Amino acid sequence: MPTQPTDVALHKTAQERYLNYAMSVITSRALPDVRDGLKPVQRRILYAMYANLRLTHDAKYRKSAAIVGEVMGKYHPHGDQSIYDAMVRMAQDFSLRYPLVDGHGNFGSVDGDSAAAMRYTEARMMPLASELLDEIKKQTVAFRPNYDGTVQEPVVLPAQVPNLLINGATGIAVGMATNIPPHNLGEVVDALIAMIDRPEISIDEMVGAIVKGPDFPTGGVLLNDEEELREIYHNGSGTLITRAQWEIERDGQRRYIVVTSIPYYVNKATLIEKIAEHIIQEKLPQVVDVRDESTNDVRVVMELKRGADADVAMAYLFKHTPLEDRFHVNLTCLVPSENPDVAQPARVDLKMMLRYFLDFRMEVVTRRIRFELEQLLRRIHILEGFETIFGDLDEAIRLIRASEGKADAAQKLMAHFGIDAEQTEAILETKLYRLAKLEIELIRAELAEKRAQAAKLQGLLDDEGKRWKVVRGELVAIRGAYGDVRRTLVDAPVKELEYSEEAYxxxxxxxxxxxxxxxxxxxxxxxxxxxxxxxxxxxxxxxxxxxxxxxxxxxxxxxxxxxxxxxxxxxxxxxxxxxxxxxxxxxxxxxxxxxxxxxxxxxxxxxxxxxxxxxxxxxxxxxxxxxxxxxxxxxxxxxxxxxxxxxxxxxxxxxxxxxxxxxxxxxxxxxxxxxxxxxxxxxxxxxxxxxxxxxxxxxxxxxxxxxxxxxxxxxxxxxxxxxxxxxxxxxxxxxxxxxxxxxxxxxxxxxxxxxxxxxxxxxxxxxxxxxxxxxxxxxxxxxxxx
The missing domain is CATH 2.120.10.90 (DNA gyrase/topoisomerase IV, subunit A, C-terminal)
Known part of the structure; x- marks a missing residue:
């Protein structure tokens, strides 16, 4: 029987479906999660590389097309190009402060060059990306069915690093957007440690003393003062002003302005074209030529006219080209809700962002310890069965020899020694050589060791303070392994350049x-x-x-x-x-x-x-x-x-x-x-x-x-x-x-x-x-x- 048509109110139906679409874009595509700092497509790429393809940092590179196919087939049915674009961005050291994908081949450039087609490039995970996934096999996070219900995917990754802050995020959803600047890993970890030591610490105490400000992968100079940064981190929004770094070089009688870093997200090739246009149109009479001498490092060289003032030239360029740029901060992300499978969007401040990550780390560590304890107790239970059998090994052998088969032997062993089916199964599967005296001593030593470990883990579960020490220690280890020098200068002496149109x-x-x-x-x-x-x-x-x-x-x-x-x-x-x-x-x-x-x-x-x-x-x-x-x-x-x-x-x-x-x-x-x-x-x-x-x-x-x-x-x-x-x-x-x-x-x-x-x-x-x-x-x- 065909379904009978029913009358519905158009405005209600349109509203309901639009809201469903909007929430789908917000929660499933455009916004990152505050816990692992990833959007769904990024999370699925890393999970497929780690769990399905085993592409850890020490594995051989694999074709990008194979990675994209794995992700699209099992987790992200939104088209191969969107998946590849997301993977390319995670491999670009000028887009992410700490890249998560180790790309092999042409993955684009700061000049705006596109990456080569996925059939030509290869990839694997960066070491830091492993820190986002290493605990996933220990039941630390919830899983949910994929889009067609055939496999399971993680709701969030058990990240050990504060990825959202160190790499930032950019996204446009429906009715909201996010634009989070990247930060220095060492500074963010120091802020997390300070919050563990002093939960009441304020944003004002952290900004400047611990978190100096954003740290962009392309360097540059941050012009905002400490008070402006505090306001941005309090409100979760504001404008950052960044400027290129430059210096003067001399070659005999000639002088050159050399730009050594550029603002974040600025296309270097387009920047040079704009500078050249101003020179050609004689709007910048102090500069006679511009050229790009960049290799791995940025080096844009501008030749000065004899007797020209470099400060006057730079004042013009900062005003009329992206050598000075603005980054509009919007700390909007997905935060945990009452439903563990669904996160909700919210604009947060710096302390809230750090607090959500610390609470998540505590949850992950607690679940990891509980999993490890369960595994230990299970092993202890098996070892206790061996210990019981080894107390009267001759009788156990006699019962086995007298039995009609494995099932009969199991029944007799359980009845005689008082052990359960799991212990009995392990005993019956034991190889004969393990009945030697030396093997029996090794089992008893292992049992003692496992009991000590279990007691230690139980002690951690019973004491939240000890668990916070574990979280703190792991953060210190992350800082030691991946911390690096800040690239973006803050509180640097910035020369005030006067701009007068007549000078140009x-x-x-x-x-x-x-x-x-x-x-x-x-x-x-x-x-x-x-x-x-x-x-x-x-x-x-x-x-x-x-x-x-x-x-x-x-x-x-x-x-x-x-x-x-x-x-x-x-x-x-x-x-x-x-x-x-x-x-x-x-x-x-x-x-x-x-x-x-x-x-x-x-x-x-x-x-x-x-x-x-x-x-x-x-x-x-x-x-x-x-x-x-x-x-x-x-x-x-x-x-x-x-x-x-x-x-x-x-x-x-x-x-x-x-x-x-x-x-x-x-x-x-x-x-x-x-x-x-x-x-x-x-x-x-x-x-x-x-x-x-x-x-x-x-x-x-x-x-x-x-x-x-x-x-x-x-x-x-x-x-x-x-x-x-x-x-x-x-x-x-x-x-x-x-x-x-x-x-x-x-x-x-x-x-x-x-x-x-x-x-x-x-x-x-x-x-x-x-x-x-x-x-x-x-x-x-x-x-x-x-």
Whole structure:
């Protein structure tokens, strides 16, 4: 009978199945166990090598394909490549601080090279891996059926070493992840011993004094101080900052930076490519070449330019390449639960991690002692049977000879001597030569020895303190056998390297060109404006001098200033790139004013000209800008706050009401006249110093009194008598607002101005491109003619 379909709630079914999947990934694939520090696939690889293939450290190498096949067929049905990848990682001395697999052949490199195919490589266990498994035959850990129920596999390995801390782990599960850094075995064992001696010891007492910090297989320098490390080990999370080790070497007149270690998980080949890119792009002028001279040890050599500062070069490399890297710590792992077959995920701190391992070691040692005692008692029981028989050996032989067979002989021996079936079986299987007098004495000596051993083991089981001494002694032995020197430096004197972007820019004189539509570029030279390429319908708006170490500031109609280094402006003879590609402009935002920080083009406020608006402080020597909006608001502000590179959001220089926008921004020296025109045909001229100087973003003061829907069309600053603002009417006529015309004689800020036309209105202004021309004898100290 086919099963009848049943209705189920989709959301409940989806939730239930997703949770099952998530827990399966968390507990069966991605997270390591706090006790043996292994993920399931790693545990199965080591167990198959040890129990099935006998590939201990003193065995012959075996093809990796055979190992993978054994693991996949019996324990891990998730694909051969995932198994091989896990085994390869356990063999890489740059991935694991203490490798567990002894690989023979190409197992990859720190340059990111992949391992050879499994059919070409061979492997066996490392000696340290044996310490994870040696006690497994003594019923020290629980077993469970494999995926198809045909064989048994261990729930966890009886690890004698704190593998989770010394080798670390990385994994991404569903809704959680782990990222545990490796540590020095000697330091971790010392911390375990300290916890045995003083269970109340705190994390603060351990960190720094015993556990110095993570110890990465690739070395490097740890920049975190002791207080930061304590916080990371308390919280089970945080960020470690590691930096490459380097030194200076000399060869005659040449000097080289030699990198001798790199941060953990950094691909050396990719690192060198990135350094080379910065050199090729001339972003690192202190370095002329980089090459890899690494063998078994890391050796990346960078040749310094003559006279270059190595500290400046390294400051740049630490900021822009993985020579300085971050490791995000997440001490999440599987910890024991009430169900011995299933562990549960938890984020732990350093002491909890050590405590779980010590409790596990106590459990393993107790089970091992109990197993050994049971084996001893069983042997003692057999030996006691021999001792009983040997007391009257002639009678035993007579009974055996008189019996009808083995079963009859066993019955007679048990009835006469009072021994059980197990003892009788051992006696009947004894070879005749062992009936000699010398053999009987050996059995009695063995019995005495075994009774003494059993008493000692029973004493250990009765006294937990003695068992802790056993655990402590075994840890001391592990430290003596596998402890080594720390590779990652901590508390090392680290030179503070100052980073200044200007130090990495080659100073070159150039011209910054900005079109009216906001396309930007730079060129080393040009002949005249007509030779500069612009897109059809566009025209050149600003051509300004500057050095690649200077900045260029773009002022927009939205009242914001955006600043970038001239070195970052695209160098091209084409149309250039839109300024929006470098900044986050709003819809409709466009450039209305441009200046560079080159002192040769900037005008400073002239002396001996007191402000007309009662400024409390002198403006003398200040570089100021003038901005006027369509609603007639105006302000002066200092350029100083806008010369450093900005974020993509820019900096606000003028606060605008909704619907208002800035029409123009120009540099002033305080001597100019403002020539202003409105759309309804009014013109006004007044002294620029009548506009208030503000220290931060503001709405400003009224420049012209507007009526109805009138709005400011444009303005410019006039420095000469014939300077003015040229405007065009809707009938095609043109008019220039300049001081030489009587109707535009300078008045005061804030009035209505004079009518330019009797009929119609103004539609546009005609301002020529801003072109700063530098004289041949310019010394770079002052402003230039426009």
């Amino acid at each position: 820019i080659i100073a070159e004189q150039c011209w910054v060109m900005v079109s009216r539509e906001g396309r930007i570029k730079r060129q080393k030279s040009y002949t005249d404006l007509s030779t500069i390429r612009v897109r059809e319908g566009d025209q050149m708006g600003w051509v300004l001098p500057g050095s690649t170490r200077d900045t260029v500031i773009f002022f927009t109609n939205m009242g914001r200033g955006y600043t970038m280094r001239i070195d970052d402006v695209p160098a091209t003879s084409g149309y250039g790139d839109p300024v929006q590609a470098s900044f986050d402009f709003d819809d409709g935002e466009r450039v209305v004013g441009v200046v560079t920080s080159d002192k040769r083009m900037l005008r400073t406020m002239a002396p001996d000209q007191p402000s007309l608006v009662g400024d409390e402080e002198s403006d003398e020597g200040d570089v100021q800008m003038v901005a006027i909006s369509r609603s007639g608001q105006s302000l002066r502000f200092s350029l100083e706050s806008y010369t450093d590179p900005s974020t993509v959001k820019g900096r606000l220089f003028m606060r605008l009401d909704k619907g208002d926008e800035v029409v123009n921004v120009e540099n002033c020296d305080g001597s100019e006249l403002v020539a202003l025109a409105s759309r309804d045909g009014r013109g006004l001229m007044f002294q620029v110093r009548e506009i208030s100087h503000v220290k931060g973003p503001a709405k400003g003061v009224r420049a012209i009194a507007l009526e109805g829907k009138d709005a400011v069309l444009d303005f410019t600053l006039c420095r000469e008598r014939l300077d003015g603002l040229e405007v065009e009417t809707n009938r095609g006529a043109r008019e220039i607002i300049r001081a030489t015309k009587a109707q535009y004689a300078p008045t005061s800020r804030g009035n209505k101005g004079k009518l330019i036309i009797q009929r119609g209105h103004l539609i546009r202004s005609h301002r020529p491109p801003v072109e700063i021309v530098l004289g041949d004898d310019d010394d770079g100290d002052g402003g230039e003619e426009e």
